[in-house]
Amino acid sequence: MSAVTDETTVLPAVPEPTALATIEARDITAWFGQHKVLDRVSLTMPAGGITALIGPSGCGKSTFLRILNRMHELVPSAALAGEVLLDGQDIYDPAKRLIDARRAIGMVFQKPNPFPAMSIRENVLAGLRLTGTRASQGVKDELVESCLTKGGLWNEVKDRLDAPGGGLSGGQQQRLCIARSLAIKPRVLLMDEPCSALDPTSTRVIEETMIDLAREVTIVIVTHNMQQAARVSTQCAFFLASQGTPGVIVEHGDTAAMFQHPRDQRTSDYVNGRFG
Numbered sequence: 001m002s003a004v005t006d007e008t009t010v011l012p013a014v015p016e017p018t019a020l021a022t023i024e025a026r027d028i029t030a031w032f033g034q035h036k037v038l039d040r041v042s043l044t045m046p047a048g049g050i051t052a053l054i055g056p057s058g059c060g061k062s063t064f065l066r067i068l069n070r071m072h073e074l075v076p077s078a079a080l081a082g083e084v085l086l087d088g089q090d091i092y093d094p095a096k097r098l099i100d101a102r103r104a105i106g107m108v109f110q111k112p113n114p115f116p117a118m119s120i121r122e123n124v125l126a127g128l129r130l131t132g133t134r135a136s137q138g139v140k141d142e143l144v145e146s147c148l149t150k151g152g153l154w155n156e157v158k159d160r161l162d163a164p165g166g167g168l169s170g171g172q173q174q175r176l177c178i179a180r181s182l183a184i185k186p187r188v189l190l191m192d193e194p195c196s197a198l199d200p201t202s203t204r205v206i207e208e209t210m211i212d213l214a215r216e217v218t219i220v221i222v223t224h225n226m227q228q229a230a231r232v233s234t235q236c237a238f239f240l241a242s243q244g245t246p247g248v249i250v251e252h253g254d255t256a257a258m259f260q261h262p263r264d265q266r267t268s269d270y271v272n273g274r275f276g
């Protein structure tokens with residue numbers, strides 16, 4: 001049964017299964033002021049896959065990721081050309097609401113950013129309030145458990161859901177952030193170097209979580225860690241911005257093929273650690 005409220009969005013007790021979504025960037029060019037940082041970048045990130053964006057610092061990976069859920073436009077000097085299609089629908093269509101794009105396409109950042117004074121439970125549910133979603137207590141309880149389970153954190157926190165999120169370890173905080181993202185049922189989860197602030201054990205737990213999550217949400221991850229890209233991703237895109245030129249994708253495709261038989265010498269040099 002659904003909670004009856006005066007809000008437009010009401011969360012049902014039994015979540016409907018959402019179909020996996022493909023996200024496609026077409027001819028994306030991006031600027032900060034006069035500085036063009038991406039030039040006609042196109043990439044299809046298939047439903048149910050984990051796409052890793054790799055490449056040296058400054059080549060536009062994070063900018064590209066932020067374009068995928070309309071965060072680029074938060075920077076006052078930022079401009080953009082091209083299209084981002086979520087299952088064929090342009091998320092930049094002026095008729096579409098920004099909140100719908102952010103809701104469908106969640107983001108986990110490099111540094112875990114739970115609300116430190118809020119409880120673990122409140123952290124998971126925080127996105128509901130932001131998106132105007134109301135739910136009964138029973139639905140919220142189910143949601144907290146299912147999101148923390150999917151985030152790989154339930155067993156560690158189930159007995160202290162009312163403890164502050166800021167009291168968790170860094171790796172646990174990042175998994176709490178993943179659980180928080182999942183609570184609004186995104187169709188795509190963007191992850192910007194989600195393990196770079198974490199130790200190897202926490203990194204491994206998050207990688208396992210990502211692989212499990214890919215069954216229900218399409219994942220795009222920026223990573224500098226080539227072993228991580230090789231371990232978790234199904235496809236890779238190698239970005240490069242050579243000598244002041246805007247970032248482009250040099251090569252993309254199946255991860256195993258990119259690592260074992262790269263077509264471009266620059267990809268080979270990068271994935272084998274010869275630069276970057």
Ligand SMILES: Nc1ncnc2c1ncn2[C@@H]1O[C@H](COP(=O)(O)OP(=O)(O)OP(=O)(O)O)[C@@H](O)[C@H]1O
Nearest residue numbers: 032035037055056057058059060061062063064075
């Ligand atoms: N808010 C901003 N204002 C101005 N320029 C920016 C801004 N954010 C990024 N840039 C510039 O855009 C270019 C691409 O940066 P971006 O952070 O997307 O690269 P990246 O490949 O993700 O780098 P890294 O791997 O170091 O995170 C860089 O030249 C950077 O200086």
